[in-house]
Amino acid sequence: MKFVDEAYIDIAGGDGGNGCVSFRHEKYKEFGGPNGGDGGRGGHVFAVADANLNTLVDFRFSRRHEAKRGQHGMGSDMFGVAADDITLKMPVGTIITDAETGDVLYELLVPGEVITIAKGGDGGFGNMRFKSSINRAPRQKTPGWPGEVKKLKLELKVLADVGLLGMPNAGKSTLIAAISNARPKIADYPFTTLHPNLGVVRVAPEQSFVVADIPGLIEGASEGAGLGHLFLRHLQRTRLLLHVIDIAPFDEGVDPVAQAKAIVKELKKYDEALHKKPRWVVLNKLDMVPSDERTAKVADFVKRFKFKAPVFEISALTREGCEHLIKAIYKHVKAQQVLEQTPPEIDQRFVELPPE
Numbered sequence: 001m002k003f004v005d006e007a008y009i010d011i012a013g014g015d016g017g018n019g020c021v022s023f024r025h026e027k028y029k030e031f032g033g034p035n036g037g038d039g040g041r042g043g044h045v046f047a048v049a050d051a052n053l054n055t056l057v058d059f060r061f062s063r064r065h066e067a068k069r070g071q072h073g074m075g076s077d078m079f080g081v082a083a084d085d086i087t088l089k090m091p092v093g094t095i096i097t098d099a100e101t102g103d104v105l106y107e108l109l110v111p112g113e114v115i116t117i118a119k120g121g122d123g124g125f126g127n128m129r130f131k132s133s134i135n136r137a138p139r140q141k142t143p144g145w146p147g148e149v150k151k152l153k154l155e156l157k158v159l160a161d162v163g164l165l166g167m168p169n170a171g172k173s174t175l176i177a178a179i180s181n182a183r184p185k186i187a188d189y190p191f192t193t194l195h196p197n198l199g200v201v202r203v204a205p206e207q208s209f210v211v212a213d214i215p216g217l218i219e220g221a222s223e224g225a226g227l228g229h230l231f232l233r234h235l236q237r238t239r240l241l242l243h244v245i246d247i248a249p250f251d252e253g254v255d256p257v258a259q260a261k262a263i264v265k266e267l268k269k270y271d272e273a274l275h276k277k278p279r280w281v282v283l284n285k286l287d288m289v290p291s292d293e294r295t296a297k298v299a300d301f302v303k304r305f306k307f308k309a310p311v312f313e314i315s316a317l318t319r320e321g322c323e324h325l326i327k328a329i330y331k332h333v334k335a336q337q338v339l340e341q342t343p344p345e346i347d348q349r350f351v352e353l354p355p356e
Contacts, residue, residue: 009154011066011150013118014042015069015144016040017040017041017072020073020074021140022126036074036141037075037077039071039080041121044086045065045087045120046115088117091108092111093159093237123145124141162210162211162239168215175244179325179326181199212235239277240333245282245283247288248285280309283312312328
């Protein structure tokens with residue numbers, strides 16, 4: 001399935017049905033009075049967060065979603081039937097924005113969450129509503145109210161605890177395949193990852209976290225070079241970033257430190273908040289370095305990179321060091337979850353004391 005994380009749609013709630021003008025026509029009842037009913041409500045448009053979806057591709061080719069109008073009112077005190085509502089299924093993590101103003105309207109963050117994105121119009125009043133002591137035979141009615149019409153932008157930001165970033169061919173896809181249930185495309189050429197991949201990492205029977213892999217970044221990504229800038233938004237909701245670095249590139253003229261600093265620079269250009277997220281360094285492809293040179297190579301990288309963050313040495317291919325990395329990640333994610341669920345401390349200055 002093609003991955004689509006941005007789409008524009010037009011939605012419209014159904015118009016309300018018109019009210020009816022009608023009078024009783026019964027034998028031996030000369031003045032039967034008004035009996036025109038109200039119109040029915042137009043259909044609403046709902047959005048529901050579906051955990052089984054991971055792309056907005058359905059909305060790329062189906063842009064217009066309009067609910068039907070309510071039934072018109074009828075005589076004999078009969079009200080019109082309300083129109084059926086329509087429900088649009090969207091992936092969890094979808095942000096719904098007004099396409100004209102840019103204002104964020106809704107966010108679907110919980111599986112099964114249902115929101116109303118366009119209300120149907122109310123039905124119009126029939127003439128029985130206007131009967132009074134001084135107006136025994138009203139001929140007034142009102143048309144149905146129009147439904148809401150909106151132009152919306154849908155933007156998907158995947159919900160993951162950990163995000164992987166790095167240069168193409170740094171081994172991110174191999175790493176996510178080694179530690180999770182994800183099975184991304186892996187090849188010996190750059191840009192094999194064309195869209196984000198999500199994987200669940202099982203630490204224990206009831207202990208897990210979600211990791212996301214995005215296409216590799218290159219220098220100039222913040223200005224649109226390469227593919228990675230298109231998917232950097234998917235790292236904005238993560239609790240931890242893993243900067244995967246190829247410690248043993250095939251080209252001897254490539255400096256891992258220079259590449260790592262270029263990624264950090266692009267990250268800062270794209271989003272300052274994303275740059276300030278907790279970020280760990282993962283030195284990958286350790287199996288490509290002779291055992292007697294590993295310590296010196298790692299020490300040289302740490303000394304020249306000058307980044308105060310945990311550094312992990314792994315080989316995603318042989319899974320060396322991956323177990324230690326997984327446990328450290330889970331411990332960090334769990335701590336972050338506890339902090340997010342802890343209510344803020346109560347300011348004692350504003351606590352009212354009970355009367356003595």
